[in-house]
Amino acid sequence: MACAEIKRGKYLYAIVPVSGEQRYGFTGIDGAEVYTIANGRLAAVVSDVDNAKIRPERRYLAAQQTVLKGLIAATEAMLPMAFGIIADGPQAIKKILTRNHQAFLQQLQRVAGMVEMGLRVSWDVPNIFEYFVNTHEELRDARDRLLRPQRQPSQEDKIELGRLFDRLLNADRETFTEKVEEILVPYCREIKRNKCRHEGEVMNLACLVPREAPERFEEGVFEAAKLFDNNFAFDYNGPWAPHNFVELDLEL
DSSP states (O other), X not given: OOOOOXXXXXXXXXXXXOOSOOEEEEEOGGGOEEEEEEETTEEEEEEEESOSSOOOOHHHHHHHHHHHHHHHHHOSOOEEOOTTOEESSHHHHHHHHHHTHHHHHHHHHHHTTEEEEEEEEEEOSSOHHXXXXXXXXXXXXXXXHHSOTTXXXXXXXXXXXXXXXXXXXXXXXXXXXXXXXXXXXXXXXXXXEEOOSSTTEEEEEEEEEETTOHHHHHHHHHHXXXXXXXXXXXXXXXXXXXXXXXOOOOOO
């Protein structure tokens, strides 16, 4: 019995404002050549893949990131696509470009000449709850009242204490984030708040900044860090493709 023919598709990395066909000097998933399929004023950056579906394995995620980093240097603007979008072939790619033409142009204008920088701020303390007990009298009084010696706390007591901690945690996050954003506004075109990944994280910001001046963004981060003591850790990263600033309801 003959083996079933492997279906080949086009893996979609990004949309760029290129009107002709172009090939790049870096490779994509499984080492495949990266090139464009153009339709009018827009082009899709793609590579050939055998799989009908690509799993989010580390090697594939790394390959996609390599392509996007290469595109930062190769083009003035791009719209990075979500991981795992595979079209059936060139005609399917051109249909995507046609159906989303106006939305792509608007989004490209939004991010032209810009890159994304990330900033995460965390509480750099051994125990976040104990830190809040020591810095918030309201929580300290509640802890002493509900967890005092010779008293077995009830489940309701623990819930009450947890809710108070969460309220104070989120209130501090909001206050500190506003302070940092106020400093960073002159250095960014846009700032987007992302969800904190863990309890000890104060903020997780995505910042859209001019690609030619990431050093100025660093200056803003250092200026903001001066507002905080050694119980806080600042970690900035980038430049990245502007994932957090591409808002598309893609019509496939």
